[in-house]
Amino acid sequence: MRRGDKQFGKEMSAARALRLQRAFTLVEVLVTIVLLIVVMAAVIQIFTISSDAAARTSANSEVNAKAATVREALTDQVGKISPGLLIIDSPTPTTGRRETQDGFQLVQSRQDRLVFLVTGDVDEFQSFTDPTRANPNGAFIDQEPRTASCSEALVYFGPGIPLTIAEPVAPIPLADDLDFNSVKLTTSEWVFLHRTIMLMTNRDASSDPAWVPTTMTQVTAAGGMLNGGPLRAEFINGSMDAIVGDPGSNYPATARTFAALIMRKNLDASDLLSENPSIAALWQPSHAPRTATLQNPALLNYYTRGGASFVPGLADFRIEWTDGGPIDSVAGDLRTRWFGLRPDPTVNVSNAMLNSLAGGSPPVIPNYAVRRQDYSTDTRADAAVAFGIAAGSQNKIEWSRNGNLSGSDSAYRAIWRGDTWQYRPKALRFTYRIYDAGNRLKQTTEIDLDEDGDFDPDETPPNDSQRRLMMRWGRTFSVVVPVP
Numbered sequence: 001m002r003r004g005d006k007q008f009g010k011e012m013s014a015a016r017a018l019r020l021q022r023a024f025t026l027v028e029v030l031v032t033i034v035l036l037i038v039v040m041a042a043v044i045q046i047f048t049i050s051s052d053a054a055a056r057t058s059a060n061s062e063v064n065a066k067a068a069t070v071r072e073a074l075t076d077q078v079g080k081i082s083p084g085l086l087i088i089d090s091p092t093p094t095t096g097r098r099e100t101q102d103g104f105q106l107v108q109s110r111q112d113r114l115v116f117l118v119t120g121d122v123d124e125f126q127s128f129t130d131p132t133r134a135n136p137n138g139a140f141i142d143q144e145p146r147t148a149s150c151s152e153a154l155v156y157f158g159p160g161i162p163l164t165i166a167e168p169v170a171p172i173p174l175a176d177d178l179d180f181n182s183v184k185l186t187t188s189e190w191v192f193l194h195r196t197i198m199l200m201t202n203r204d205a206s207s208d209p210a211w212v213p214t215t216m217t218q219v220t221a222a223g224g225m226l227n228g229g230p231l232r233a234e235f236i237n238g239s240m241d242a243i244v245g246d247p248g249s250n251y252p253a254t255a256r257t258f259a260a261l262i263m264r265k266n267l268d269a270s271d272l273l274s275e276n277p278s279i280a281a282l283w284q285p286s287h288a289p290r291t292a293t294l295q296n297p298a299l300l301n302y303y304t305r306g307g308a309s310f311v312p313g314l315a316d317f318r319i320e321w322t323d324g325g326p327i328d329s330v331a332g333d334l335r336t337r338w339f340g341l342r343p344d345p346t347v348n349v350s351n352a353m354l355n356s357l358a359g360g361s362p363p364v365i366p367n368y369a370v371r372r373q374d375y376s377t378d379t380r381a382d383a384a385v386a387f388g389i390a391a392g393s394q395n396k397i398e399w400s401r402n403g404n405l406s407g408s409d410s411a412y413r414a415i416w417r418g419d420t421w422q423y424r425p426k427a428l429r430f431t432y433r434i435y436d437a438g439n440r441l442k443q444t445t446e447i448d449l450d451e452d453g454d455f456d457p458d459e460t461p462p463n464d465s466q467r468r469l470m471m472r473w474g475r476t477f478s479v480v481v482p483v484p
Contacts, residue, residue, distance in 0.1 A: 067475075070430075081483065089114075089412075104357045125152075159317060191313075262418075313435040321428050337375070342367060342369075343366075353457070369400035
């Protein structure tokens with residue numbers, strides 16, 4: 001071989017060796033891929049955590065805003081209460097109900113209602129149903145004819161009946177045993193209602209002739225909503241929000257008139273303090289549109305029907321009241337006592353009860369009524385008579401099913417009117433759960449179904465499987481409002 005050829009061969013060998021030295025081995029490639037996967041997974045995890053945190057922050061802001069709205073409305077309206085009528089009605093809670101479509105039938109939901117008369121400023125309340133109200137189609141009338149308004153009203157706070165998805169066909173009832181088209185709303189789909197029925201002595205002469213409010217004659221007549229009948233259809237469907245006096249009525253439509261009519265009712269078991277009192281229409285829920293349309297005033301979700309809709313996604317609304325007294329001053333328990341319906345804290349929430357959730361059997365926690373009547377140690381003679389504490393006296397304010405014994409069908413009601421107004425509550429406590437629209441807020445470690453202060457189950461700490469079953473969504477809020 002010539003010298004030049006030898007040199008060329010050496011150069012080629014050196015180049016080949018260099019190429020082989022620069023190439024990756026299969027092991028190196030695999031290690032590199034694994035490292036890339038780990039880095040990508042870490043980046044995705046960081047992004048997910050950041051995204052979840054942002055979503056929870058947004059959800060908390062959403063429910064905090066709703067809670068502030070509820071608190072302000074309750075405080076404002078209760079602060080303007082008119083003497084003569086205050087009603088707390090606590091029906092039997094639902095059986096275990098799903099909070100979301102993905103949840104289990106775990107928590108019994110409360111549907112408490114509050115009704116009272118309000119006297120506010122001049123033109124405090126304006127009609128949503130009066131056709132002269134601002135027209136979203138373009139015409140705005142701010143002078144004549146003027147929107148119907150007044151300073152007095154009958155106010156309701158409590159659950160509304162949400163309309164179905166196929167609005168405005170029909171509503172879905174809240175009770176578990178009443179189903180509509182095999183669809184049962186989860187509690188996160190409920191709507192909380194603030195219904196205001198205006199009390200007007202007469203209709204403004206300049207108001208639209210097509211707007212015909214309900215009259216006191218229709219309210220007080222046999223079968224009327226103050227005489228054994230249901231809430232009038234126009235109030236249920238939201239097509240009317242006012243009551244007026246008329247020439248044919250014996251009573252003007254005022255707060256004083258309503259208070260006087262309630263005073264004429266019997267307090268015995270045949271009327272107010274009974275299972276089905278003659279004024280039960282006052283706390284009957286009405287429709288709560290979840291959408292609005294401008295198409296046809298006859299539709300249940302026409303925009304004027306939304307005047308009473310309040311807060312979507314609020315459920316498990318509970319009301320308690322206090323007279324400001326201590327639980328037991330003799331024994332040294334100076335905590336404020338609260339009255340109303342309450343879960344029985346002595347119930348043993350067992351592992352078996354929670355495990356039955358997987359099979360579709362919700363736990364049933366019995367309730368009982370904590371009554372002012374049961375505090376027999378009170379010394380005020382007049383209060384003892386009013387609450388049925390004194391020997392031979394009858395409770396003029398409270399009614400409860402099962403008395404103070406617990407049961408799955410317990411219920412409670414308290415009605416203060418003119419003759420018992422001096423014993424009205426010092427304050428009301430409202431407790432409720434608010435759900436965010438995306439169901440992003442949830443807890444898995446604070447389930448206390450019998451409200452005994454200990455997390456369930458009572459036997460042993462819940463295992464991971466039970467924690468998944470016991471997940472709750474949303475957040476609970478509580479506010480105490482003084483009663484003037």
